[in-house]
Amino acid sequence: MAEDAAPAASTPRPRSRIQTRNRRRILEAALDVFSAHGFRGATLDQIADGAGMSKPNVLYYFDGKEAIHVTLLNALMAEWLAPLEALEEAEDPVEALMGYVMTKLEMSRRLPRESRLFANEILQGAPRMGPHLERGLKPLFDAKCALIRRWAAEGRIAPVDPGHFLFTVWAVTQHYADFEAQVAVLMPDGKAAWSGARRHVDGMFRGMLLP
Structure with missing residues (x-):
């Protein structure tokens, strides 16, 4: 049957x-x-x-506070990783990397709360984001480091340590979101502050990358 x-x-x-x-x-x-x-x-x-x-x-x-937090983190990671995922082989690696840098700066301007959400989670030891870091960010980070390392070996960008270069991009750009209250006190003209930030960040990283 x-x-x-x-x-x-x-x-x-x-x-x-x-x-x-x-x-x-x-x-x-x-x-x-x-x-x-x-x-x-x-x-x-x-x-x-x-x-x-x-x-x-x-x-x-x-179901509770943690369920809300995890939902926010899941959505955040998808958006946070998208610019790094988009970094691919390019005719002009300097411009490709500068596009990534300036996208990250603009995200800090538009999404300061999301940046602080991410920072708070990492400062607590990433108890809820750990799997994302292991399975999502780590392989992507390794792949983009390999790409940047190859560009440097080919002489298409200045010799930089790929991992520490990315750490520096994140530290500099996310400062404007994570320390927004401090920036607002020290530079109360927000429009001028962001204009100056774009010029400074562009000049700093472009200087690091030009061969």
Whole structure:
């Protein structure tokens, strides 16, 4: 006798417009809270207040604070790695690398909360982002280091240590987001500060890369 057919896997029902909107409200509020207080300092009450919702309503959409945090980190890593993934073989490696540098600077201008979310997670030892660093960032980092090392060996860019070059790019560009409060006090004219940052960062890294 033929075996009974296995039941078809249930397909999750698509979210309604209201559900999608409410999840977005929660994540937006959580980004504010986590970027300001870190994971340990953030509370569901703060997130619920920021979203204009009750805590039980927040828990209807997410299992808890960690689930919200992981959702934000997953989305962040996809966006954070995209510019590095786009760094590929180019006719002009200097311009390709400068494009990456300036994209990272612009991301710090547009996404300061996301940068601080990332920084807070790393400062805590990456308890929730560890798998992303191992499986996502590490192979990508190694591949791009190999590309930069080859460009240097071919004389197409100045000899630089690829890994430390990338560390320096991240440190310099993300400073403007992670230390935004300090930058705002020291350079209160935000428009002029960003204009100066672009000129300075471009000149510094271009000088490092030109053969």
